[in-house]
Amino acid sequence: EAEVAQSPRYKITEKSQAVAFWCDPISGHATLYWYRQILGQGPELLVQFQDESVVDDSQLPKDRFSAERLKGVDSTLKIQPAELGDSAMYLCASSYSPLLSYEQYFGPGTRLTVT
């Protein structure tokens, strides 16, 4: 069964360092989402891609976060510099289409700890 892949699974970094997360969606899925989940809360959308284009990054802290999906397949989310408040689970999801009827499938997540 096809799955969304994410790496690394766990990352510990010091404050002010740069960190990057990688996501490989299910093959053929044109829409890719990055969510952030703070401990004890539900996930919140950071950025949504349709192919290689960003269609929603309204909740992305653009002063320190960046996301790209250069060839419309896999994606990288970067934080520079990391802050203590960035400690969270970063979840990637993909769907065949952005249309409402298509379900989002989630990856295992990357747990980030900033010290």
Place this chain on the structure above:
Amino acid sequence: KQEVTQIPAALSVPEGENLVLNCSFTDSAIYNLQWFRQDPGKGLTSLLLIQSSQREQTSGRLNASLDKSSGRSTLYIAASQPGDSATYLCAVRPDAGGTSYGKLTFGQGTILTVHP
């Protein structure tokens, strides 16, 4: 702005008990509602998806209902087992076009513990 609330925040029950988890949302203009399960430190697994035109969905021991007009959904788990212990999240999808059409809004989750 859509807000999703889940009650209770945590629930502990003995094995075999039937239980209900609650989810409420402030904007009834939704396309669908989805229930997810999340094991500690893991990603999300979809359990049930209810379209706005539906009243309920069933999968094995799980039954989810939706009352769109009142902004409520419940997840019923029959004959609970220790393996059901996890965090349960509900999420809604807006019934509108534009750039927000894919955006799921999540509740904060209910932490369920089923003890033997």
